[in-house]
Amino acid sequence: MIRAGIYGATGYTGYELLKILTRHPKAAVGFASSTTYAGMRYSEVYPCTHEQVLVPPDQAPLGQIDVVFLCTPHGASAPYARRALAAGARCVDLSADFRLRDLAVYENWYGSHLAPELLPDAVYGLTEVYRQQIAGARLVANPGCYPTGPLLALHPLAREGIVIGDKVIIDAKSGVSGAGARPSPRTHFVAVHDNVSAYNVGRSHRHVPELEQELSLYAGRPLRVVFSPHLLPISRGILSTIYVSIDPSWNEQQVRSLWREAYQHEPFVQILDAGKMATLAHVVNTNRCAMSVSSAGIEGELILVTAIDNLLKGASGQAAQNMNVMFGLDETLGLPA
Known part of the structure; x- marks a missing residue:
């Protein structure tokens, strides 16, 4: 069973990922983090039946996680990616922090990059185009919607x-x-x-x-x-x-x-x-x-x-599709066709 963590779990993409991972036959949610709603159950934030308790980002148990999803804004994702990779987890980033290969181009559009040393490791996560590279990647940059x-x-x-x-x-x-x-x-x-x-x-x-x-x-x-x-x-x-x-x-x-x-x-x-x-x-x-x-x-x-x-295809669905490829699974698992 793949143990997955979600940073930024209470945004729309985080919520979609929680739903996908909950029904995924080969994955389970190891943590869901939120700064605003830390300590609350997910069902207290959204009208749903998920009872996952939201943890502060700095208390995420990365040592128990196989893959981390970053549903956080650009700029905020890069430090979380560095932390997750250092803990031995693989990472799928739904922000823009690792989509642009050229650091100068990134900084022209987004400002200073907080983990530029990771850019060479990132694989652009358009699954149908980069499937072979995604399969061996530690860090996948999910495409923009x-x-x-x-x-x-x-x-x-x-x-x-x-x-x-x-x-x-x-x-x-x-x-x-x-x-x-x-x-x-x-x-x-x-x-x-x-x-x-x-x-x-x-x-x-x-x-x-x-x-x-x-x-x-x-x-x-x-x-x-x-x-x-x-x-x-x-x-x-x-x-x-x-x-x-x-x-x-x-x-x-x-x-x-x-x-x-x-x-x-x-x-x-x-x-x-x-x-x-x-x-x-x-x-x-x-x-x-x-x-x-x-x-x-x-x-x-x-x-x-x-x-x-x-x-889904523009964010959380494609992120889960990439996770499936990264772990050698049928890439349709957990996803609505």
Whole structure:
């Protein structure tokens, strides 16, 4: 039985992980930590039946743990990762602290890194792309919620060398849970209800360098991302519309076939048939990514649409999928397909 610990257990991603690990046949929760709610039972924080007593982070029994999940903000995760690895545990970090390989890029977007010596050890945790590296990793950097769907859609195209030009446009819309459990004026009910709003457009959203890092790596050359995120008046889910220019000798049927070949053995990637469009209804409360492709009406231009549940495939579900890979388990264990 894998003994798992959760730092930041009372945020949305921590709660999802607790639910996953509780039903996981090969894992058990060894500790769940919270600074705000330390000493309380989980059922006193959320309307649930989990009786796990929350411990202060500095009292987490790391010596009894096989894997630690960091559901903590960027900046806070890195010291916990250092502590967990020093205690002999493996680590899956759901923050941004280890996603960016270049320290200078990280510090430009997030500020000083508190454990830069660990960056070379981190494996980017997009399971379908980095499965072999994840299997042997001590430290996995779980992808951001917004990048997950577009990267899965674009990876086969970039690897095949059919993306032309230097720019990809991504318009993405997320449920409010993506903003985290702590409300702000922008995420209160009265601001979100009956409204759709864009935010952090252009080059101001912190997922831009993550998208560009990965897409440039897949393509073997620099690719620029124009990214426009939006907030939807729903609790969960991300729908991403991706505008991409490709080699004009390729069409949407060939791209769909390329996807099917690339993901034919992937339990959590759903390729939709011609004429079907990915929607949030395909994926909410599952660990799936649904993908569709359409012509933009002009030769060499395609519109890709991906849908994921931001709290599962975009966060806790993918984290548990990575844990399964790290410990040599069937990676579907504990996860809603």
